[in-house]
Amino acid sequence: MGSKISNIKRDRFINVASRRVQKILDGLDSLAKCANRSNYDFTDEEVTKMIKAIKEKTKALESAYTNNAPSSKNTFKF
Numbered sequence: 076m077g078s079k080i081s082n083i084k085r086d087r088f089i090n091v092a093s094r095r096v097q098k099i100l101d102g103l104d105s106l107a108k109c110a111n112r113s114n115y116d117f118t119d120e121e122v123t124k125m126i127k128a129i130k131e132k133t134k135a136l137e138s139a140y141t142n143n144a145p146s147s148k149n150t151f152k153f
Contacts, residue, residue: 103129121153 106125109115128151 124153
């Protein structure tokens with residue numbers, strides 16, 4: 076009985092996590108398009124701030140999986 080529940084939870088994780096990771100990867104691809112200086116104007120400081128925010132959130136994600144720490148919802152603004 077416990078194994079069946081475990082398999083359901085695992086299947087649900089695979090399904091949900093796969094979609095969410097793909098959504099993040101698509102978002103990063105979309106953000107990378109903003110690097111085209113023919114279409115956008117930005118400073119090195121703005122790029123550094125964006126990348127820092129992404130790295131901090133990635134570290135929090137790693138921590139959530141290794142330490143079961145709760146994740147916090149952040150918003151990004153320049």
